[in-house]
Amino acid sequence: MSWQLSVDFGTTYTVAAVSTGDGPPEVLEIDGYNRMPSLVMLHPEGRLLAGRAAVNEAGRYPERVERTPKRYVGVTEHLPLGGEMVPVTDAVAAVLERVVVEARRRHNGTFPERLALTHPARWTEGPLECLKAAAVAAGLPAAYMVPEPVAAALAYTEVHLSHGDHVAVYDLGGGTFDTAVLRRERQGFVVAAAPGGNPHLGGEVFDERLLNLLGRQLAEVDGARWEALSAPPDRRWARAHADFLTQVRTAKEQLSDRVDATLYVSAYDRDLLVTREEFESLIRVDLAGSVAELLRTVRSAGRAPEDLAAVYLTGGSSRIPLAAGLVHEHLRQMPATRGDPKSVVALGAIRALTPARADTPPPPASSVNGTVHSGPRPVVLPPMPNFLVPAIISTILCCVPTGVVAIVHAAQVRGKQSAGDIAGAQDSLKKAKAWTWASVGLGVLVALFYLVAMLSDPYQY
Structure with missing residues (x-):
């Protein structure tokens, strides 16, 4: 039976979704998880590792690891790994190939009939071509390119939206922050104005804020030990450093559901307690700035907050309760979210591949890599006013x-x-x-x- 695949290649995590026949889309589990680290590593033997396999080796060879290869897409042709320059396309292909291997294993070794790849709405031809080339290198068919905010809106959309309605998307991920205002059309969404955001704001920034707070506490206990933990002099300390970073990220994620979290620091053989209140005080200014950017994007589309039919939250870091609270406070409506907002984009991208109803005419054809497909209409950003x-x-x-x-x-x-x-x-x-x-x-x-x-x-x- 034919099946479809969508991949949301994120800055820190990658999520994929599959659908078979007329069945509903579901998130693809990779290595037992519903999201895979986007991390890549160049093994001393010359092999590129991705996902959990790369994570397992990262502590041994930290100089051969790149946690966020997406940051290099469209910026440079190579990224440094262990003193070697690796083509960015190859690094991205390694991440996509890991997804493909797992997806094909679940579908008797067959390839997907259709593929959707998501991307930031602000990406232009350079980064888009890099992502398409990586998909080809990973053995995938020609891809439908779906802007991330469009995919997010498709995942949330129900029948209550009418033609011409406007929605805002607040996408706070692991490494970047994006905003967009979309207009509902008969067959989907179009970007209503130039998207906004901050390419340097996301969960990694929050990790660093929390790490610095805990680091000051540890330095007061043993300054020399903290110096070795924060700037590892050898592989043993490098492993301890990687373990500590994992503990910090886990604590941060737990604070989205609990009022406090405890993390164990093996290098000190002690527990540290951090509260949600402490964490929110570290990131409140960052989140307030993100909501201000969302409001700016709404107004640049010629809309006021009360004109919006909905506000959608997506991206792993949008689970932080303070983010939803500030959006609600400043836009005066409760944003829509899901238990796992990171999966929203991948699930929505699957919907972009096929019409939602059997009586809906197929979307117009689009050309990808020289091949004509019946797929979603390409999204073209309207020109900004230049005064x-x-x-x-x-x-x-x-x-x-x-x-x-x-x-x-x-x-x-x-x-x-x-x-x-x-x-x-x-x-x-x-x-x-x-x-x-x-x-x-x-x-x-x-x-x-x-x-x-x-x-x-x-x-x-």
């Missing part, structure tokens, strides 16, 4: 020097957006507006000065 016309008008009518600066920044907006630098485009737009208003202000001041001078001595003029 160029007001900048030109202020230059002509108000103040030339400041107006020229405004024009320069306004002209950079679309180019940066096309290159995938959304943060840079937003910064240029902000500067274009600031210099335009500065030009207008100077023009008004000069006009007022001239008017006052003329009224004080009308015969001189």
